[in-house]
Amino acid sequence: MPGLSPPPHLRDVRVLLDLLAALDRPGSPLRYDLLATFPHEGELHPLPRLVFSGPAAAHDPIRLALFGGLHGDEAASVLAPLAFLERLVADPARATGYTLTVYPLCNPVGYARSTRNNGADLDLNREFWRGSVQPEVIALEGELSAREFDGIITLHADDTAEGVYGYTHGRVLNEALLEPALRSAGYILPRDRRSQIDGFPARDGKIHACFQGVLSAPPNRRPRPFELIFETPALAPIELQVEAAVTALDTILDEYRVFLAYAPNL
Numbered sequence: 001m002p003g004l005s006p007p008p009h010l011r012d013v014r015v016l017l018d019l020l021a022a023l024d025r026p027g028s029p030l031r032y033d034l035l036a037t038f039p040h041e042g043e044l045h046p047l048p049r050l051v052f053s054g055p056a057a058a059h060d061p062i063r064l065a066l067f068g069g070l071h072g073d074e075a076a077s078v079l080a081p082l083a084f085l086e087r088l089v090a091d092p093a094r095a096t097g098y099t100l101t102v103y104p105l106c107n108p109v110g111y112a113r114s115t116r117n118n119g120a121d122l123d124l125n126r127e128f129w130r131g132s133v134q135p136e137v138i139a140l141e142g143e144l145s146a147r148e149f150d151g152i153i154t155l156h157a158d159d160t161a162e163g164v165y166g167y168t169h170g171r172v173l174n175e176a177l178l179e180p181a182l183r184s185a186g187y188i189l190p191r192d193r194r195s196q197i198d199g200f201p202a203r204d205g206k207i208h209a210c211f212q213g214v215l216s217a218p219p220n221r222r223p224r225p226f227e228l229i230f231e232t233p234a235l236a237p238i239e240l241q242v243e244a245a246v247t248a249l250d251t252i253l254d255e256y257r258v259f260l261a262y263a264p265n266l
């Protein structure tokens with residue numbers, strides 16, 4: 001079916017890493033490295049990390065984390081961070097006041113094989129903060145503990161979805177960011193407005209419950225960062241999924257900036 005798969009060359013992890021690494025040029029506000037490499041079936045698999053430092057603002061940099069590719073068969077969630085970073089490098093002012101740490105390929109073995117699960121056949125998004133020994137989870141939990149993010153955004157693509165939707169739970173702020181993100185993405189792909197999505201009650205594309213073990217801030221971290229999960233419909237053309245996710249990310253940056261500007265007065 002057209003649109004289901006990324007261009008074949010982007011399925012090659014080495015090609016993808018080359019594209020990510022190429023964003024780290026002299027004078028560029030972006031740094032690329034490998035957070036971890038781990039062996040599986042005789043090969044080393046990389047977990048890339050990119051740190052984009054936006055132009056300074058009057059406040060301390062806002063630290064956001066963006067995660068993609070936790071499920072290896074959700075290519076849009078890998079390609080959207082790449083497209084987002086390409087545009088930020090071309091126009092850094094879009095991220096004024098932010099430091100963005102991006103983990104676009106959290107499940108490299110699953111991506112190479114086009115499987116949801118990792119090399120140990122586990123769903124990584126049920127493994128967090130449960131004593132997991134999976135190398136991907138250990139590396140990412142280390143980052144979530146050490147970097148004290150102000151916000152955490154995770155991208156997924158759902159092949160049962162009829163449009164874009166998201167998970168948000170706990171804080172009013174989460175919903176205040178998700179709603180405009182869904183609205184702006186809704187110009188590119190429709191919103192999934194069913195009353196039940198992914199087995200959870202949903203309203204206007206927003207789900208307030210969540211599975212146990214999803215990627216999140218450390219359980220006892222205070223204050224809690226904002227946490228959003230943004231889902232694109234995996235059966236839609238991949239370039240539209242990427243565009244919808246990039247638009248949602250741009251909107252979240254803008255909306256959170258506005259929120260912070262008004263927060264001291266609340």
Ligand SMILES: [Zn+2]
Nearest residue numbers: 071074156157
């Ligand atoms: Zn997923």
